[in-house]
Amino acid sequence: MAHPNKGSESEPRVCAYTRTASAVLTHCVCIVFSVFMALLSRPGTSWFSWHPFCMTLAFSFFMTEAILLFSPDGSPIKRFPHKTKGRVHWILQCLCVSCAVLGLVAIAYNKHLNGKPHFTSWHGLLGLLTVCVVALQSLAAVPLIYHSLAKGWSLAKLKRYHAASGLVTYLLGSVSLLLGLCSAWFTASVGEYAWYLSALCPALSALLIMNQVTSAYMAKKRLKS
Ligand code: HEM
Numbered sequence: 001m002a003h004p005n006k007g008s009e010s011e012p013r014v015c016a017y018t019r020t021a022s023a024v025l026t027h028c029v030c031i032v033f034s035v036f037m038a039l040l041s042r043p044g045t046s047w048f049s050w051h052p053f054c055m056t057l058a059f060s061f062f063m064t065e066a067i068l069l070f071s072p073d074g075s076p077i078k079r080f081p082h083k084t085k086g087r088v089h090w091i092l093q094c095l096c097v098s099c100a101v102l103g104l105v106a107i108a109y110n111k112h113l114n115g116k117p118h119f120t121s122w123h124g125l126l127g128l129l130t131v132c133v134v135a136l137q138s139l140a141a142v143p144l145i146y147h148s149l150a151k152g153w154s155l156a157k158l159k160r161y162h163a164a165s166g167l168v169t170y171l172l173g174s175v176s177l178l179l180g181l182c183s184a185w186f187t188a189s190v191g192e193y194a195w196y197l198s199a200l201c202p203a204l205s206a207l208l209i210m211n212q213v214t215s216a217y218m219a220k221k222r223l224k225s
Contacts, residue, residue, distance in 0.1 A: 016073075023074020026208045030064040033201035040189055047110040052180065054103030055127075058096045059173035063134075064205055066092035067170065071212050090141070097138050100131045123179035130172040137162075137169045160217065167213045174206040 037056040041049045066089050069075045077085060104127070111118055119125050141162055143150035150158055180186065181199050190198065 019073040022208050022211070023068065023071045026064065026068055026205055027074060027076075029201050029205050030060045033198065033205075034061040036198070047106050047113065048185070050106035051103050051110070052186070054099045054106065055180065056177065058099035058103060058134075059130075059170075059177055060202060060205065062092050062096035062099060063170060063173060064209065066096065067166070067209050067212065070216070072216075086144075090145070093138055093141070097135055100134055104128070104131050121179075121183075123176065123183060126172070126179060127176045130169070130176045133169050133172055137165055140165070163213055163217060167210060170209055171206055174202040177202040 034056050037052050037060075041052040043049050043053040069077055069085050069088055069092075072078070075085070077088060108118060119128055143153070144155070144158055144162060147155055147158075178199060181195065181202075186198075187195065
């Protein structure tokens with residue numbers, strides 16, 4: 001997709017630099033946060049350890065990268081055709097859903113082993129909703145590949161709904177991650193500064209992704225009117 005502001009002479013160069021810098025920052029934040037959580041949780045050391053690892057990989061890494069690849073400023077496959085981007089997007093989203101389901105199974109099984117009740121915290125409840133929504137969102141995206149499945153719906157309309165609901169799913173994932181960071185396990189594992197820095201990661205990524213998706217669709221609207 002051509003950048004909405006490309007070719008517009010009124011845009012100061014500093015704005016273009018800022019957009020590129022924020023896309024690069026989002027890549028760095030999601031990678032650093034995922035590596036940090038992997039080091040902290042040490043996956044494989046217990047059933048629990050798989051939960052923060054898989055969930056961070058799903059929502060901070062795979063889902064963020066799946067959306068960022070459409071960024072006109074910071075996509076790692078910027079020069080590839082839109083069709084290729086769509087394909088890489090759904091592969092990353094399938095990985096996201098698979099990791100989310102594995103993370104959910106790990107924590108549910110861990111609770112079962114310890115005889116603890118399920119879905120009793122805000123994090124547990126919202127987390128369950130997030131995993132259901134991301135699975136539904138992925139199923140609802142199938143007509144974007146097989147358009148004949150959604151008779152009477154234009155592709156443009158399907159794409160608009162997919163982007164809007166995808167953004168809501170991303171925000172749900174970010175809030176679930178943040179609530180996970182408030183858990184007794186995480187607060188006991190890190191110091192105060194590390195906690196604030198960690199919390200900044202999903203919050204910042206959510207703001208930058210929200211900006212990317214809304215500006216792409218606002219620009220399309222502007223072009224139409
Ligand atoms: C978007 C990402 C996440 C989702 C969707 C999610 C989902 C869930 C769900 C559904 C449960 C409840 C399982 C049950 O009751 O059987 C749970 C529990 C838990 N999660 Fe997560 N989680 C996420 C990220 C994290 C992260 C990053 C951490 C740690 C930093 C974490 C730590 C915990 C802990 C300690 C529990 C057990 C206590 C509780 O039920 O609140 N989670 N999570």
